[in-house]
Amino acid sequence: MLTIKGLNQFYGQSHTLWDLDMQVPKGQCTCLMGRNGVGKTTLLQCVMGLLHTQSGQIEYQGHNIASMAAEKRAPLGIGYVPQGRQIFPLLTVEENLRIGLPMRGDKAKQVPDFIFELFPVLKQMLARRGGDLSGGQQQQLAIGRALVINPKLLILDEPTEGIQPNVVAEIGDIIRRLNQEIGLTVLLVEQKLPFARKVADRFCILDRGRQVASGEMPSLDDALVKKYLTV
Numbered sequence: 001m002l003t004i005k006g007l008n009q010f011y012g013q014s015h016t017l018w019d020l021d022m023q024v025p026k027g028q029c030t031c032l033m034g035r036n037g038v039g040k041t042t043l044l045q046c047v048m049g050l051l052h053t054q055s056g057q058i059e060y061q062g063h064n065i066a067s068m069a070a071e072k073r074a075p076l077g078i079g080y081v082p083q084g085r086q087i088f089p090l091l092t093v094e095e096n097l098r099i100g101l102p103m104r105g106d107k108a109k110q111v112p113d114f115i116f117e118l119f120p121v122l123k124q125m126l127a128r129r130g131g132d133l134s135g136g137q138q139q140q141l142a143i144g145r146a147l148v149i150n151p152k153l154l155i156l157d158e159p160t161e162g163i164q165p166n167v168v169a170e171i172g173d174i175i176r177r178l179n180q181e182i183g184l185t186v187l188l189v190e191q192k193l194p195f196a197r198k199v200a201d202r203f204c205i206l207d208r209g210r211q212v213a214s215g216e217m218p219s220l221d222d223a224l225v226k227k228y229l230t231v
């Protein structure tokens, strides 16, 4: 579904992603892992077109989108839940959700019902301001907003960061349902190891801007965890 080949990215003079390769197979949930500062968010922002890349390919459904404008990528069916959620605190829940509507190909005027089936709390809180929601509710809103475009690929950057433990499990269940029941391909950045093991089929580990390991989740062994993931 998504294949990254030889990607290089710089912040000014600072070379951040190095000849990076990554595969996100269709229908699976792939977890991008690695310690703080290794380049996970940078890589996702390159995929979304929010950062310029120096060289390399980003193939989505067989087309290289590496130099395509950011606003053209979401309509291809790529939904993005950024790190820190980035909902609009002063807009209502409904307004936050409706922001994605113009990016749909079909000119739909209503937020699709399946979003409220997944997140009943959003329906109850349509008129509340985004900023008045709890952390877990805001995360549901951020995921709901990404789903408004009816994506085929859903990209989530640390969706459980700063979320209460009881809500973390709920978010894990939602991601699994989106993957298994609705058939979305998922690319997830996650630092919590038990969560990653439960939710994802595959892993891909970054270290200092390079891909250093990847495989099926059961093959993520203690040696890899110790070398690349524990602090």
Ligand SMILES: Nc1ncnc2c1ncn2[C@@H]1O[C@H](COP(=O)(O)OP(=O)(O)O)[C@@H](O)[C@H]1O
Residues within 6 Å of the ligand: 011, 014, 016, 034, 035, 036, 037, 038, 039, 040, 041, 042, 043
């Ligand atoms: N806007 C920026 N300008 C310059 N350097 C940045 C910027 N954003 C991130 N970096 C640097 O790039 C590296 C990778 O950051 P990031 O992609 O956020 O890592 P991760 O998501 O894995 O924690 C870090 O060294 C970080 O300090």
Ligand SMILES: [Mg+2]
Residues within 6 Å of the ligand: 040, 041, 042, 083, 157
């Ligand atoms: Mg990050």
